[in-house]
Structures are given as structure tokens and as C-alpha cells.
Amino acid sequence: MTADYHIHTKMCGHATGEMEEYVVRALEKGLDEIGFSDHIPMYFLPMAERDASIAMKEEELPLYVEKVRMIQKKFAPFKVKLGIEADFAPGMEQTLKNMIEPYDFDYILGSTHFIDGWGFDNPDLVHEYEHKNLDELYVKYFMLVEQTAQSGLFDIIAHPDLIKKFGFRPKKNLDALYEKTVKTIAESNVCVEVNTAGLRVPAEEIYPTFRFLELCRKYNVGVTLGSDAHCPGQVGWGFDKAVQLIKNAGYDQVVFFTEKTKKYQKI
Ligand code: ZN
Ligand code: FE
Ligand code: FE
Ligand code: ZN
Numbered sequence: 001m002t003a004d005y006h007i008h009t010k011m012c013g014h015a016t017g018e019m020e021e022y023v024v025r026a027l028e029k030g031l032d033e034i035g036f037s038d039h040i041p042m043y044f045l046p047m048a049e050r051d052a053s054i055a056m057k058e059e060e061l062p063l064y065v066e067k068v069r070m071i072q073k074k075f076a077p078f079k080v081k082l083g084i085e086a087d088f089a090p091g092m093e094q095t096l097k098n099m100i101e102p103y104d105f106d107y108i109l110g111s112t113h114f115i116d117g118w119g120f121d122n123p124d125l126v127h128e129y130e131h132k133n134l135d136e137l138y139v140k141y142f143m144l145v146e147q148t149a150q151s152g153l154f155d156i157i158a159h160p161d162l163i164k165k166f167g168f169r170p171k172k173n174l175d176a177l178y179e180k181t182v183k184t185i186a187e188s189n190v191c192v193e194v195n196t197a198g199l200r201v202p203a204e205e206i207y208p209t210f211r212f213l214e215l216c217r218k219y220n221v222g223v224t225l226g227s228d229a230h231c232p233g234q235v236g237w238g239f240d241k242a243v244q245l246i247k248n249a250g251y252d253q254v255v256f257f258t259e260k261t262k263k264y265q266k267i
Helices: 019-029 058-075 093-100 123-131 134-150 175-187 196-200 210-218 239-248
Strands: 003-007 033-036 079-087 107-111 191-195 223-226 253-258 261-266
Touching (some): 003 107, 175 210
Parallel strands (some): 003 033, 079 107
8 A cells, every 4th residue: 555645735925736636646646645735834934034935824724734635635535644844953943843733634744954053955046055065964964863863852863864965975885874864753752754756856765775775674664655745646655666665675564644643554
């Protein structure tokens, strides 16, 4: 069974298409279920600095939930889960907690999109990589991923090695860094997302890389699937490759979520 748990909506300001169209596409592709996981309001920035082309406004969050609830009713018995992609921001845990608490999310994707305020996955800011020591940058990035797992706020680590997005990779071997991170994720009882968006960017590789996924298998970390769709045509995109990668890493199950409860399903 397969579910696409990483789907955006036009409420984030940089995705297109109606929610209905995403579900119709999922049905066409024969997915067993999907979950919407739009970008959470930018709770970690002062109001004036929040960018409406990156995430929905804070006052729109209730509307987002309401819209997903309507879609759930419309397409039942096909399952549409209520998720959200939430940034981890060190020191802001309570603010995030307060924002998500009123809603019964099925799962929360935990993302790292910023390092010391730098949106490292933003194409407009890619020049910054040239001033960075990549070894140190990767250590910093994976430290944030570990903190994301340890925070207890998230169910799934989204695009676990997003830092490779633009193809800037350290020369040294990353196995020890991966293993330390995966161990922490396993101890935190958090799942890892296998995200096909990496195939559409200069990294040209699914997130996470195969070695990382093998380690996840070794430490019994559950996996979910996600396309990171920002338009209906991307729903379930590249899942044939993702399923193959998961199987090659030794998995025969993926995780489905209902109100934060995990269920393992045969792939
Ligand atoms: Zn997005
Ligand atoms: Fe993301
Ligand atoms: Fe996303
Ligand atoms: Zn994403």
C-alpha cells in the first residue's frame, strides 16, 4: 500500500491547483490514501517578516483545517489525512505547540528549512553556499534534524537530507554523521520521510540518500512516502523509484498515520 503524505495546497502561496484536483490525481494514480501537509504559518518570525509566498497566514490555519475536513467528507471512503509541514525552530517549541494544539492532526512533518536564519533551500539564496564550509554546514544541518526528532513535536522527519538540494556536498564520508542522526531519530521514535522532490532538483536524488535509508532500516525507523507536490500533477510523482529504494534498503512496510497513531502496511 502507498500513501502520499507530503502535499501542499495553494494556501501556501507557491503551489497551484484546488485540493479536489490533488485528490482526483491520487485516485487516478491508484494511491491508497493521501495527506495534505501544507506549510505551517511562519510562527518563528515576527509578523512583519512573514512571507505570504512561503506559508499561509496565521489566521488562515483554521480555514486550512476546515478545507481538509470538507475534502475528507467529499471523497470518503477514500482517506485524506490532515497533516501539516512544520518548521523546527530552536527555542520556539512552545509557540509551535500552541499553534498545533487546537487541531487533531493525523501527523506532523518536521522540517528544517533554515540554518541561522538562512533559507538554504530557497533558490534565491543559493549563492550563500559558496561562502560556507560544507563539512561544518552538514554537521549543523544534521544537528538541527536531531533536535527536530528530539523535540517530541513531530511524527515524521521531512526530506531528511534536504541540505543536498542544490548539489553542494562535502567531500568527506558522511556515514558517521548519518549514523549518529539516525540513532537519535530511532531513539526519539520518529519516522523518516522518503521524499521524491529530490529527483526534481539539482541533487537529482530522493531524500534521504540510500545509505541514510539503509541505516534507518538497521535502527528500525519507520518510513512514509511523500512527493512534496506543489501542483496536482506531482501527487505520487516518482513513487515507483521511491518504493524500489525502500525495498532495496530492506523494508517491506511503510507507516500510515491516523490521529498520530502508526500503522505498518505492506508496501
Ligand atoms: Zn512549499
Ligand atoms: Fe519542506
Ligand atoms: Fe513541502
Ligand atoms: Zn517540503
